[in-house]
Amino acid sequence: MIKKYLYVIVLIIVMLVITSLSYTYYINVKDYNVNLDTDLYQVQTELAFNGVVYDHLSPYYDSNKNAYIVNLYDETAVNFIGNISLDLFFEVPIASKMRFQLNQSYELTRYYQNAEQTVISEIIYQETIDDSYHPFSLLKKGSFTEALYHSDFYTYAYETYMPGQTYELNIISGGFTYPAKDNSLYYETAYLYLDFRFEFVQANRFSQVWQVDPLLLS
C-alpha cells in the first residue's frame, strides 16, 4: 500500500519538474528602458598670446570696451598680433550649424612731438589682405578655413557638427603687423580691439533662426 502511494508521489514530482523545466527552456524576456531627453551645448573659447590663454581679467582685456587689446606694431609686446591665436572647443547635443563674427576696431593714435604734444586718435579702415586672412582684417585665419563669409558679416561654417565628439577649431593664428610710423614729427601706436561671437543652432532650423537662404551652405 505504501509502495503505491510512493509511485504516485514520485510521478507527481516528475511531472512538476518537467513542467517547470520546459517553461524555463522556452521563453526569455528582456526589458529595457531608454530615457530620451535633450542636452546642452558645451562651448569654450580660448584667446592666447604665445600659447598662454588670457581671459577677461587679464591686462589685455578692456572691460569698458568689452574687447581684447591686440598690439599691432610692437613685436616685443606680449599681446602683439603675431602672437595671437583664437581656438574654439565645443560639443553639440544634436546636429548643429555654427557661425561667428569677429568684431574688430582698429585704432591708430598719433603723438606729435610739438610743444602742444598733440594727440590724434582715429579708427582706421582695414582692407582685406588675401584669402589667408579674415575679411577686412589683419588677423590671419587659423587651420579652420571651411567657411563662408556672408554679407551679414557673419562667417558660416559649412560643416554640420554632430553629437558625440569634441571639436576644436583654430579660428585665428597670428596676423599682419601694422606699419606704425616714428619720425621727428610724431610717432604712432596702433591697437586692435577684438571681440567675437559664436552662435550655434540645431541644423534643421538654421535658415529660419538666422534668416538666411536654406541653400546657403549647400
Next chain:
Amino acid sequence: MKKYILVMVVFLLLLSMTMTIVYGWFTYVQRKSVSTFTSNDIDVIIYLNEDLAVETMDLSNLAFVDFEDDILNDTNHALNDVAEVMSFEMILSGNSPVSKSLITLDIYDTTHPLIYMIITDPAIVDYHSYLASLINPLDTKENILTQIDAHNQTQIDTLNQEIMLPGETQQFKVVVWGDYDALSEPKDIENYQTTLAVQFKVVNAYGDVS
C-alpha cells in the same frame, strides 16, 4: 508483478501526457518529439547603438523639429542629421533552439510629442526619403501620423513573424524626433524627458508569443 507493470504503464502514460500538454503550451504542434525537452535555454544578447544593452539607458540627443518645415519638406536638409537613432540588434545564441520574438515598444508619457519610425532594413539611412515614401504629404497631419503608426505596426509584425536560427541576428532601428508643435506648454525643450520601454520576448519558433 502485475501490479508493478500496471503502475509503470500508468506512470509512462501520465508522463507522456504531461509532456504533450506542456509542449502544447508553447507550440500548438502535436507531432513534436519529446526530445524538445533536451534543447538548451533560449539566450539572446541585445545591443543598442553597438553597446551592450542594460536595464536603463540614456540618449540625450533628442531634437525637436517643425512638422511642415522638417518632417514634410526637410527645408534645411538636416532631418536625417538631427534624428535620434536607436539601432537595436538581437543576437540569438548558437545553442538556442530556432526561435521567434515578440517585440513591444511603449512610451510612458501617453501625451508625448514624439514622432518615431521603425525601420527593419539596416541599409536605410535617408530617413526623410523613407518617411516621404510612407505618407501622403498632402494629407492632414493627423492622417500622416496614422500612416506612420500603421507602418510601424507592419514593421513590428514583420519582426515578430521572423524565424531566427541559432546564431542569427535580428536588427531594427527606431528613429525619433520631437514634434515642437505637439509639445505641451510651456515648451521647455531643454528639460523635456520621456522613457521608451522596449521588451523582447523570445520563444521557440513554434511557440505562442502573445
